[in-house]
Amino acid sequence: AQSVAQPEDQVNVAEGNPLTVKCTYSVSGNPYLFWYVQYPNRGLQFLLKYITGDNLVKGSYGFEAEFNKSQTSFHLKKPSALVSDSALYFCAVRANYGGSQGNLIFGKGTKLSVKP
Amino acid sequence: DAGITQSPRYKITETGRQVTLMCHQTWSHSYMFWYRQDLGHGLRLIYYSAAADITDKGEVPDGYVVSRSKTENFPLTLESATRSQTSVYFCASGVGETQYFGPGTRLLVL
Numbered sequence: 001a002q003s004v005a006q007p008e009d010q011v012n013v014a015e016g017n018p019l020t021v022k023c024t025y026s027v028s029g030n031p032y033l034f035w036y037v038q039y040p041n042r043g044l045q046f047l048l049k050y051i052t053g054d055n056l057v058k059g060s061y062g063f064e065a066e067f068n069k070s071q072t073s074f075h076l077k078k079p080s081a082l083v084s085d086s087a088l089y090f091c092a093v094r095a096n097y098g099g100s101q102g103n104l105i106f107g108k109g110t111k112l113s114v115k116p
Numbered sequence: 117d118a119g120i121t122q123s124p125r126y127k128i129t130e131t132g133r134q135v136t137l138m139c140h141q142t143w144s145h146s147y148m149f150w151y152r153q154d155l156g157h158g159l160r161l162i163y164y165s166a167a168a169d170i171t172d173k174g175e176v177p178d179g180y181v182v183s184r185s186k187t188e189n190f191p192l193t194l195e196s197a198t199r200s201q202t203s204v205y206f207c208a209s210g211v212g213e214t215q216y217f218g219p220g221t222r223l224l225v226l
Contacts, residue, residue: 032213043120043206043217044159051213090158094213103149103174104215108158 002027004093006107013081013114021076021110023091032094033074034104035065039087047089050074061085081114088112119143122207122218130226135194137221139207147210148190150174150182152203153220159206165190197225 003026013019025031032051036044048059055067065076076089088111092104120141129135141148150162151174161174163182171182179201181193190209194201202225208215 034213036217041220043219044208044215046214046216049213103161103164106151106159108156 002093002095002105004091004105004107006089006091006110008110009108010111010113013112015083015114015116016080019078019081019085019112019114021089021091021112023074023076023107024072025074025091025093026072027093031072031074033065033067034092034094035059035063035074035076036090036092036106037061037087038090038109044090047076081112083114083116086112086114120207120209120216120218122205122221124221125219126222128224128226129197131197131199133197135197135223137192137194137205137207137223139190139192139218141188141190141207141209141216141218143209143211143216144187145209145211145216146187147215148184149208149210149215150180150190150192151206151208152176152201153206154203162192162205194223199225201225 035047091107151159207218
């Protein structure tokens with residue numbers, strides 16, 4: 001079965017420090033991977049995606065993610081965290097089976113807290 | 117305004133009542149989706165639609181009904197609301213692999 005795991009419920013970092021939010025996936029075939037961010041009382045916003053090509057994907061707001069096929073991971077990173085980055089982050093993989101092709105399977109989310 | 121909107125934003129109802137959540141998008145995206153978000157579960161797909169008059173079940177469809185007579189609208193109906201359907205509901209529309217989410221409807225079933 002296809003799935004996404006976000007092993008950390010919460011990540012705490014100090015402003016200005018690098019941040020990493022972890023994601024691992026299980027999918028047959030080549031994965032299509034995504035990161036979304038949710039600010040309080042808002043819907044999810046698309047950050048970035050990996051379809052093919054360079055393993056380092058750059059997205060919105062200075063975020064990037066590194067695809068690692070051997071480790072089946074797609075970790076979200078940012079070199080210097082901002083307090084305004086505090087939010088809930090979701091990793092997702094595109095389902096590629098049967099009639100659900102194209103649907104996204106989401107992880108449970110990781111709450112990022114950036115302290116000044 | 118362009119985008120995806122949901123109404124109502126907040127709803128309180130009682131067990132057994134029928135409730136309809138509305139979703140409207142102005143991009144003419146062919147795909148539309150309904151998710152529910154619950155603590156500890158992330159987002160779970162309820163129903164999706166590939167085009168007008170084409171809908172299909174997601175991971176947690178029981179107790180929900182959808183329709184899509186027009187490309188831009190994708191209403192979700194709870195036929196007889198239960199307390200377990202208390203949740204935040206998100207509608208999304210998509211192009212390619214990327215989905216764009218509405219602001220959500222917070223539903224409380226008493």
